[in-house]
Amino acid sequence: MTATTLPEVSQSNAEVPAGRRSRRGLVFGLTVAVVVAAVGYAVPYVIKDTYTMSLAVEAALLGLLALGIGFLARHLGLISLGHTSFFGGAAYAVGVGVNHYGWSMTQSFAFGVLVGTALSLVMGVLVVRASGMGFLMLTLALSQALYQLCVQTSFRPLTGAYDGLLISFRPDDTFAGVNASDLQNPGLFWPIVWIVLIVCVVAVWLLGRSPFGTILEGVRENEERMRFSNYNTFRPRLAAFVLSGLVASLGGALFALNGAYVSPDILGFSRAGDSLIAAMVGGLGSLIGPLLGTGLYVWGEAHLNTGGNLHLYTGIALIVVLVFLPGGVTGTLQRIWRRLRKERPGMGGRR
Amino acid sequence: MAVFEARGLSVRYGAVLANSDVDVSLESGQVHGVIGPNGAGKSTFIDALSGRKRPSAGQVVLDGEDITGRSVRWRRSHGISRSFQRTSIFSSMTVGRQLEMVARRNDEPDLAGIIDTLGLGEVVDRVCGEIAYGTQRSVDLAIALIGRPRVVLLDEPCAGLVADEAVRMLQHVRELCRERNVAALLVEHDVDGVFRTCDVITVLDLGKVLSSGAPDQVRADPNVIRAYLGSAA
Numbered sequence: 001m002t003a004t005t006l007p008e009v010s011q012s013n014a015e016v017p018a019g020r021r022s023r024r025g026l027v028f029g030l031t032v033a034v035v036v037a038a039v040g041y042a043v044p045y046v047i048k049d050t051y052t053m054s055l056a057v058e059a060a061l062l063g064l065l066a067l068g069i070g071f072l073a074r075h076l077g078l079i080s081l082g083h084t085s086f087f088g089g090a091a092y093a094v095g096v097g098v099n100h101y102g103w104s105m106t107q108s109f110a111f112g113v114l115v116g117t118a119l120s121l122v123m124g125v126l127v128v129r130a131s132g133m134g135f136l137m138l139t140l141a142l143s144q145a146l147y148q149l150c151v152q153t154s155f156r157p158l159t160g161a162y163d164g165l166l167i168s169f170r171p172d173d174t175f176a177g178v179n180a181s182d183l184q185n186p187g188l189f190w191p192i193v194w195i196v197l198i199v200c201v202v203a204v205w206l207l208g209r210s211p212f213g214t215i216l217e218g219v220r221e222n223e224e225r226m227r228f229s230n231y232n233t234f235r236p237r238l239a240a241f242v243l244s245g246l247v248a249s250l251g252g253a254l255f256a257l258n259g260a261y262v263s264p265d266i267l268g269f270s271r272a273g274d275s276l277i278a279a280m281v282g283g284l285g286s287l288i289g290p291l292l293g294t295g296l297y298v299w300g301e302a303h304l305n306t307g308g309n310l311h312l313y314t315g316i317a318l319i320v321v322l323v324f325l326p327g328g329v330t331g332t333l334q335r336i337w338r339r340l341r342k343e344r345p346g347m348g349g350r351r
Numbered sequence: 352m353a354v355f356e357a358r359g360l361s362v363r364y365g366a367v368l369a370n371s372d373v374d375v376s377l378e379s380g381q382v383h384g385v386i387g388p389n390g391a392g393k394s395t396f397i398d399a400l401s402g403r404k405r406p407s408a409g410q411v412v413l414d415g416e417d418i419t420g421r422s423v424r425w426r427r428s429h430g431i432s433r434s435f436q437r438t439s440i441f442s443s444m445t446v447g448r449q450l451e452m453v454a455r456r457n458d459e460p461d462l463a464g465i466i467d468t469l470g471l472g473e474v475v476d477r478v479c480g481e482i483a484y485g486t487q488r489s490v491d492l493a494i495a496l497i498g499r500p501r502v503v504l505l506d507e508p509c510a511g512l513v514a515d516e517a518v519r520m521l522q523h524v525r526e527l528c529r530e531r532n533v534a535a536l537l538v539e540h541d542v543d544g545v546f547r548t549c550d551v552i553t554v555l556d557l558g559k560v561l562s563s564g565a566p567d568q569v570r571a572d573p574n575v576i577r578a579y580l581g582s583a584a
Contacts, residue, residue: 214444214452221441228401228439229453229494230427 022209029205037198044187053186057258059298060193063291064200064251066279068244070290071204073279075216076240078131081272082123082139085146086245088267090116090252092150095165095262096158105175105183105257112253113246119146120245121238128237140272147267164263167256175257189258196254197291200247205287207243216240277314281321283328292329353412354379354534355400355431355502360409362392362399362558369395371558372409377502377534382525384549384566385538388579392558393538394436397506400536401433402426413502427457430501434494434508436538438487442480446471446490449479450497457498465493468530469523485516492520496527503528503535509544517541521548542580546570554579 047053065087072078093115097108127138150159159165169180175192182188207213218226219233226233256262265271274297282293297314304313325332353376362370369392377383385393398404400411402423411419413429421429441449450471454462466472469489474482479490488508495503505524509517521537521544528535539545545552546566553563554575561579562572569575 211452211455214448217444218441218449218452221443222439225435225439225441225494227423228427228433230424230456230498232424 026209030202033198033202033205037195040194040198041191043194044190050186053190055298055302057186057190057193059295060190060197061251061255061258062275062278062298063197063294064193064254065248065275066282066290066294067197067200067204068246068248068251069275069279070282070284070287071208071247072240072244073284074287075208075213075220076237077220078128078135078237078241079276079284080139080244081136081269081276082127082143083244083248084267084272084275085123085143086116086120086248087252087255088150088262088264088271089119089146090249091256091262091266092159092165094253094256095167098167098169099165100158105169105173105180109175109253109257112256113249116249116252117242117246120242120249124238124241124245128241129234140269143267143272144269147264147269150267151264159264160262162264164261164265167260167262169260183257184260186258193254193258196250200250201287201291204243204247208287212236212239274314277318281314281317281328283330283332285327286330286334289328289330296329353377354414355536356410356412357396357400358410358412360396360399360411361407362395362404363407364395369558370399370406370555373553373555373558373560375536375553375560375563377536379501379534380529380532381550382528382535382537382548384545384552385536385555386540386542386545386552386579387555387561390557391555393555394506395558396555397433397504397536397538401431401504427498427500430499431504432495432498432500432502433504434491434506436506436510438484438491438511440479440487440490440494442478444479445476446479446482447475449490450475450493453494453497459497459499462497465496465527468527469493485512485520488512488516488520489523492523496531496533499531500533503533505535505537505539507539508537509539509541517544524548 043056044053047056065083068086069080069083072080090112094108094112097103097111098105103111123139123142126142127135130138149155151162153161155161169183171180173180175183178188178192215226215231215236218231219236223233252266255266275294278293278297279290280293281296282291283289300313301310304310321328327335355377357373357375360370360373361368373396375383375385385396387393395404399406402421406419409419410417413431418426418429450462450466453459459465466475469492471486471489471493474486479487488511492505492508495505508524509520512520521541524535524537525548527533537545537549549566551564552566552569554561554569556578562569562575570580
């Protein structure tokens with residue numbers, strides 16, 4: 001590669017040069033990540049209530065699923081209902097590794113992530129050429145096909161069919177230094193899922209800022225012009241789909257270790273829809289939005305589900321967001337922040 | 352010596368023959384204009400040359416090699432670039448970011464030169480969707496010129512521009528083609544601009560070549576005057 005950098009132009013307005021601004025953003029973002037990681041790591045020392053901690057663990061696990069969905073939506077504009085396949089597929093694979101092959105938890109975790117990611121590769125090859133409603137329906141169809149496969153009676157020895165899969169860890173086995181019997185303890189499991197979540201958030205953020213992220217943005221914006229600019233548009237779409245599948249698979253594999261049980265419900269349409277609604281409520285346009293939405297969803301599931309009316313509330317939340325808060329909660333907060341910056345003298349908004 | 356040619360090119364949309372047996376030959380450093388009334392098949396012709404539309408007959412030839420069946424990407428990687436009638440940019444990216452993206456892929460050694468020539472220096476940090484339409488057209492042209500293409504197919508680069516912007520745009524096309532030794536095919540409705548800018552002009556009418564040659568020769572062609580230019584030309 002030869003010189004493809006921009007000339008030092010447009011600095012006459014005394015703004016911070018783009019390159020330096022980018023480096024400053026990188027340092028700032030990584031610093032925030034380290035601080036947030038440290039604060040989050042200490043949460044079990046502050047919150048002693050087991051129920052609240054179990055909600056936090058659930059939010060973080062489902063947050064990984066939402067992070068994968070959000071990555072694809074933000075960078076390629078693709079809305080997926082198929083990511084529960086990778087989440088659930090990875091969870092089932094952990095169970096199969098432990099129960100069927102007698103592998104350790106660490107081996108089964110790796111196997112689960114591998115299977116979930118491989119599923120995303122297979123599904124990706126079939127769906128990433130589509131876009132919009134076609135993509136949405138294809139991912140839904142394939143995920144429902146996997147659900148139907150898992151509940152088949154002939155697969156009962158592997159998946160437990162409609163009964164689900166109870167995972168029997170060896171009592172002496174450990175995962176990331178935590179005993180099998182302690183994995184269900186949310187206070188002890190939290191550091192594992194928190195670190196994985198933070199690493200995934202940072203990785204996804206860095207990818208979005210990288211040249212690869214720019215290519216994804218280009219494909220999302222104007223795929224034809226990308227092809228006429230000598231870019232293969234299939235490969236980056238597939239790579240992004242598989243990466244988002246990997247993130248969802250990590251969540252699924254951890255979910256299986258934490259719960260020691262996998263229900264076919266996690267592959268179902270309801271779970272797929274709920275994850276997507278949570279991500280939309282939080283805001284698909286930002287990195288944190290899907291995580292925030294998932295946190296709100298888990299909180300609502302715990303506190304608003306009286307009489308089984310959770311879906312009534314999630315439906316209302318979705319309508320409110322779609323009608324009054326385009327961009328979700330984080331999108332609205334971003335707009336308010338930009339408006340405040342514009343109104344304050346000497347705080348010229350960054351483009 | 353022709354670097355890029357259309358030989359007997361025909362393009363069909365169902366029963367409609369949009370281009371019929373069109374021959375055009377481009378040489379390095381020359382700007383070859385294609386004019387004609389609406390529906391003459393000018394944009395279809397560019398689509399066929401760039402690989403966006405498959406011809407029903409004839410050949411697209413680069414350096415004597417038939418490349419009719421080659422993909423869009425193959426053509427771009429072998430030096431055939433194009434712009435679009437409707438501005439085709441990346442609206443949510445800054446000007447600089449999208450130009451760097453295309454430059455990185457196409458090994459452009461002098462992105463700064465393109466930016467300077469097209470006067471984009473002031474807007475490299477601006478989001479493309481927020482800059483003036485005329486500047487967006489320049490970004491479109493810049494994207495097409497990145498990577499030192501040998502052939503540039505320009506589909507109405509002046510569409511929607513005010514008169515002085517259109518004059519400037521065609522000057523840029525003229526200068527960049529000469530400086531970079533690019534063969535350009537220019538489809539444009541601004542007939543005066545085409546006659547001012549181009550070395551060779553082909554007139555299409557109902558998909559067929561009505562006349563082709565040097566600007567003065569074409570301007571004097573009675574067929575062109577009757578069918579397209581009118582007596583005032």
